[in-house]
Amino acid sequence: MESNSQNFRRGIKDGMPICLGYLAVSFAFGIQAVQSGLTTFQATILSLINVTSAGQFAGLGVITAGGTLVEMAATQFIINLRYMLMSTAISQKLKDSVGIFPRLAIGFGMTDEIFAVSVGRAGYLSPYYSYGCVLVSVFGWTMGTFLGAFSGEILPQRLISALGVALYGMFIAIVVPVAVEEKSVLAVSLSAVILSSIFEYMPILNLVSSGFRIIIVTVVVAGVAAFVVPDDEGEKNV
Amino acid sequence: MYNVYLYIIVMALVTFAIRALPLTLIRGEIKSKRVRRFLYFVPYATLSAMTFPAILSATSNIRSAVAGLVVALILAVNRRGLLIVALGACLAVFIVESLPI
Numbered sequence: 001m002e003s004n005s006q007n008f009r010r011g012i013k014d015g016m017p018i019c020l021g022y023l024a025v026s027f028a029f030g031i032q033a034v035q036s037g038l039t040t041f042q043a044t045i046l047s048l049i050n051v052t053s054a055g056q057f058a059g060l061g062v063i064t065a066g067g068t069l070v071e072m073a074a075t076q077f078i079i080n081l082r083y084m085l086m087s088t089a090i091s092q093k094l095k096d097s098v099g100i101f102p103r104l105a106i107g108f109g110m111t112d113e114i115f116a117v118s119v120g121r122a123g124y125l126s127p128y129y130s131y132g133c134v135l136v137s138v139f140g141w142t143m144g145t146f147l148g149a150f151s152g153e154i155l156p157q158r159l160i161s162a163l164g165v166a167l168y169g170m171f172i173a174i175v176v177p178v179a180v181e182e183k184s185v186l187a188v189s190l191s192a193v194i195l196s197s198i199f200e201y202m203p204i205l206n207l208v209s210s211g212f213r214i215i216i217v218t219v220v221v222a223g224v225a226a227f228v229v230p231d232d233e234g235e236k237n238v
Numbered sequence: 239m240y241n242v243y244l245y246i247i248v249m250a251l252v253t254f255a256i257r258a259l260p261l262t263l264i265r266g267e268i269k270s271k272r273v274r275r276f277l278y279f280v281p282y283a284t285l286s287a288m289t290f291p292a293i294l295s296a297t298s299n300i301r302s303a304v305a306g307l308v309v310a311l312i313l314a315v316n317r318r319g320l321l322i323v324a325l326g327a328c329l330a331v332f333i334v335e336s337l338p339i
Contacts, residue, residue, distance in 0.1 A: 017321075020321065021319070021320050021321040021324075024321060024324055024325060025320070025324055037242075038242060042242050042243070042246065045243075045246060046246045046249070046250075049246070049250040050246070050249055050250050050253055051253075052253055054281075054284060054285060054288060055249065055253055056249070057288065058288065059245065059246075059249045062245070063242060063245050069240060069244065069245070069248050072245055072248050072249060072252075073248055073252050076248075076249050076252040076253050076256075077252055077256065078280075078284070079284050080252070080253050080256050080257075081256065081277060081280050082277065082280050082281040082284075083253070083256050083257045084256050084257075084259070084260050084277065085274075085277040085278070086257075087256075087257050087258070087259070087260035087261045088260040088261075090261065091260055091261045094261070100262060103258065103261040103262050104258050104261075104262065106261060107254065107257040107258030107259075107260075107261045107262070108254060108257065108258065110257040112281075113320075157298065158298070158332055158335045158336060159332065161297040161298045161302065161331060161332075161335055162297070162302075162306075162328040162329070162331040162332035162335070163328055164296040164297055164331075165293060165296050165297060165303070165306040165307075165310070165324075165327045165328055165331050166324040166325070166327065166328050167324075168288075168289045168292070168293040168296060168306070168307070168310065168327065169306070169310040169320075169323045169324035169325070169326065169327035169328065170320045170323065170324045171285040171286075171288060171289045172289060172307075172310040172311060172314045172323060172327075173310070173313070173314045173318065173319065173320045173322075173323035173324065174281070174285055174320070175281075175282050175285050175286055175289075175314075176311060176314035176315055177314060177315075177317050178282065179282070180315055184279075185279070185282050188279045188282045188283050188286070189282050189283070189286040190286075191283075192282070192283040192284075192286035192287040193286050193287070193289075193290040193291075195287065196286070196287035196288075196290060196291065197290065197291050200291050201291075213287070214284060214287050214288055217283060217284075217287040218280055218283045218284045218287060221279070221283040221287075222276050222277075222279035222280045222282075222283045223276060225275070225276075225279045225283075226272050226273075226275040226276035226279065227272070229275060229279075
């Protein structure tokens with residue numbers, strides 16, 4: 001039985017590579033946030049209290065387009081819906097005695113990467129492990145955003161341009177390895193790419209704001225897939 | 239157009255609710271297979287739709303964007319981690335934009 005401080009330190013250790021990865025990706029987010037008209041302070045606060053990659057990225061789109069708050073809420077809801085699944089899975093790894101505060105704290109820091117290391121823990125998950133992991137990860141995410149927003153303007157254009165693809169690179173790194181393994185995921189990914197291209201290039205359809213475009217594409221493609229994919233596929237990782 | 243902080247707070251509240259509610263409320267397993275499958279496919283559909291075609295206009299010109307996309311795909315197929323794929327794409331864009339042609 002590991003002590004709380006052992007669990008905490010283990011969490012920090014496992015959080016280190018996540019922190020480094022977040023630094024690079026959130027640096028690009030910071031640059032993009034400033035380009036979208038946010039101040040360095042706004043970008044940093046946004047990262048500190050949101051801690052999502054795809055969600056924040058889409059959120060910038062809604063802000064830039066001057067979308068409604070309902071549109072913002074709907075965008076975040078759809079894009080971050082996967083966290084509901086992850087939180088549900090993690091709830092099965094917590095002892096019944098774990099109180100409301102630790103549960104809220106674990107929920108706050110539920111990202112794809114932290115979820116991945118948390119499910120990798122044998123037996124029950126100690127909240128102290130999550131505290132350590134979330135602490136260093138959120139530090140990296142927030143710090144990277146600040147640095148990107150702050151220094152984005154003094155960096156040469158070529159470098160900013162190059163960092164602009166970092167988030168997309170991360171998305172590709174999440175989707176492609178699974179798509180190569182599972183035909184259903186490959187079909188979902190390609191369908192989403194085609195549908196979103198149609199929204200981008202078709203007259204009239206391209207008037208739909210990018211936030212709602214992502215919602216529509218996601219609900220349609222994932223919804224259809226949920227009905228047409230045979231029962232034994234598509235939930236291997238659930 | 240609203241105050242930026244209003245947007246940020248709405249984002250954070252919705253996101254926090256999604257993450258925290260299952261941990262505090264749901265005690266059992268989600269029963270509906272259909273719902274589980276839908277949720278399983280959501281991130282892949284979302285991330286794909288957000289990446290393409292947006293990546294094509296993420297850099298100074300489409301040539302460097304295509305280079306970044308192709309390098310990211312190759313690295314990802316070869317199962318490199320998030321950091322390597324992201325940095326590889328950045329490097330490809332940087333190199334192409336540095337070319338004299």
